[in-house]
Amino acid sequence: MEKRRQNIDRSLKERYGIISLLERLRQNGVTLDEMEEIGGSLRKSGDRALIPLLRNLWRERDSDVISRYAYLLDFFDEEGWIDQLVQIALKRRDLDEEGKAVLLAALKGYGVDITAPPFARLVAEAGASLEVFTRVLDMGDEGLSLFVDDFICRSRSEQRELIEELGGTGNPRILDLLEVLLRFDDAEIVKHAATSLGKIKDPRAARILDAFYRHADDEVRGEVERSLRRLSFQGVSAQDAPIAEPGPFHAVFITPPDIDGCRSLWVSRWLDEQLATLYLHLHDHEGIKAAWGGAATSADTEARLRELVEQEGFVAISHEYALKLIRDAMELNRSGGFYLPADFYVLYPRLFPDEKLTPVAYSPCSSSQVWRDAVPAHRLAATSTILDDDYFSGWLMTTGRVYDYAEEWSRIEETGSRRGEAKLLEQFCRELLSPDLEQIRHRLLLMADLMREAGRETALIDCTIDAAASLPVPPLPCHVHPLLRRIALESIEVAREALAEGYDLRDQQGDDAEEWE
Structure with a gap:
């Protein structure tokens, strides 16, 4: 288990430090010297610090805090955030006048021409003219x-x-x-x-x-x-009409689904001398959650891909397989009533110009191989071992309730009550795992499907399918089921380690802890 925790949490201290520094900016009376110190510390972490900083800017409403966040952007390479800052200023409709003014002032300070009318006003003008549309x-x-x-x-x-x-x-x-x-x-x-x-x-x-x-x-x-x-x-x-034929696909990568059903997809394809890129955030129930991309040089794309593979665990897949997953995600958007991201409409056709943009549900091929008979005891016992594989690095639960249980576990541990620990584990599984067994089963099948696409070992695929076959009605109580028990224990243990180092997820905005992910 020690090896497992090291694989998952190798950046725990750094991420905790980043979030703590960003939280300091929310305190009243932060001085300019303190902001300079915070900015210098964040700069050392590069994208690991820039990404949560931009996320905070997307949702922060306090104008003073927005101003501090915007100030820190200057500590990072402008290419990594200037376009995002422009989009934040143009797209956010939940800010009051003061918040909007702060963003506009930041843009002006960074050299952006803010005299041009915001886009929403351009297209909303009655009797829109050709000049308006060409400016768009x-x-x-x-x-x-x-x-x-x-x-x-x-x-x-x-x-x-x-x-x-x-x-x-x-x-x-x-x-x-x-x-x-x-x-x-x-x-x-x-x-x-x-x-x-x-x-x-x-x-x-x-x-x-x-x-x-x-x-x-x-x-x-x-x-x-x-x-x-x-x-x-x-x-x-x-x-x-001249025809610009797309070139071959350059790279297609995806992350394994995590325990919450989230994954990221990357596609890049040659168009003339440059690469067209598309980056999607997918969810197994809500479809396409976000999309971005554009044109990029080969050198920039290769550097970004190396980072994604090393830090995010991206796996190479075929573009045909990616298409199935994209269409399935589109069907989830349609059936769930979720709009597709605007950038998706713009970028998708450049990479798949000859493919029909049609939502089509996709069932993992592994689902047909789930045995109807009960999984033998020796195979069920082996299901916990799949968590040792890197594909399952995202299979820990990280919510505020997990931290509640971690805190209670530490208290019980001090008393030496084994019965108390067993009772708490049973309660954890009943509350946090039992309601989602059908979703966990589906995500295990998605994982097995990806493993087959990526050419992973047959034994690992079969073991993952065994785990899926034992759900959603497990032959054992959740707290005894080998896989579910290990998920619960390791989730609690990682939360305890975080608490011991001073990080408490419950102190962050919301319990979904986007920054932590």
């Missing part, structure tokens, strides 16, 4: 993403009016905006976008429609066909 396009991918964000928040009638306005300009520069709307998982939006594309006399409009028509649903094919016919009557042909 001048922002590149960021402008397209902000356009989608704003579009999603509009009413049906406003969406229709905006699409008609785009087509009414008749200008080829608007094609990028309409192409994004054409990929929405909404038949009405797609129909209106196809109609507007048919009004722009440009070969690229015909090519966009022609490429989409090949895999369009029957519900929208008629509208796409009419727009193509209209352009054809006007002498506009898709054959006259």
Whole structure:
């Protein structure tokens, strides 16, 4: 078990230190000298400190604290945060005037031109002009993403009016905006976008429609066909448009699912002399939670991939397998009523231009191999050993309740009561594990499926499937089940170690501890 804890918690002290430093900024009376000291300490941790700092900026509402967070950004390489700061200022709608003013002042201080109107005001202006839309396009991918964000928040009638306005300009520069709307998982939006594309006399409009028509649903094919016919009557042909064929895939990686069902997916593909990248956060019940990416050089991409593999445990997979997982995640977004991230609409087609952007549920192939008979006792006993594998490094529970139990365990340990420890372990499993056994089973099957895709050892795959087969109705109580018992014990032990070093997850905002992850 000692080896296991070292594998998981090798950065415990550093992460605790980062979070503690960020928490100091929330205290009243923090001096400039103290902020300089904190910034210098955080700079030594690089991205490990920058990521939680940016997360805090995304959700902090206190203008004074926002100002301190923004000040610390100057201690990091600007390329790692300036785009994020711009998006925070433009996308956050939950801030009061003072909070917005602080962000704008920070942007101005870092050399950003804040005289241009915010995007939301640009596209919301009545009678939007060609000049307004071209200014949006001048922002590149960021402008397209902000356009989608704003579009999603509009009413049906406003969406229709905006699409008609785009087509009414008749200008080829608007094609990028309409192409994004054409990929929405909404038949009405797609129909209106196809109609507007048919009004722009440009070969690229015909090519966009022609490429989409090949895999369009029957519900929208008629509208796409009419727009193509209209352009054809006007002498506009898709054959006259230049085609930028995508190159081979450069890299496709994914993290194993953690105990909460979260994983990250990376895809990069050659486009001309650069790489197009897409980074997704996936959840096994909520689908695609976040997306970002863009163009990158080969050197930057290779450096980033090395970091992801070494620090985050990314595993190489095929692009076909990645497509199945992406479509499955899209189906989860659709069935759960969760919007797809705006950046996903912009970036996905560059890496998968010939693939249909259609939600399709995917069942892990391992699910068909789960034995209907009870798992033999000797195989059930071996299920706890799967936690020794690096793929399961994210299978510890980290919530405020775990820390409650860890605190109580330490108190009981001082009394020397073995019966008290056993009773507490049983209570832990009943409260925190028993309600989620079906989800844990599903995540074990996802893990076995990934192991097969990655070419892992058959014995390890079979043992993981054994663990799944013993759930959701285990043959033993949860606190006796070998795998569940070990998850509980190690989760408590890691929480106890954190408490001993002065870190208490319950002191952070919320119990989900995003910074800790």
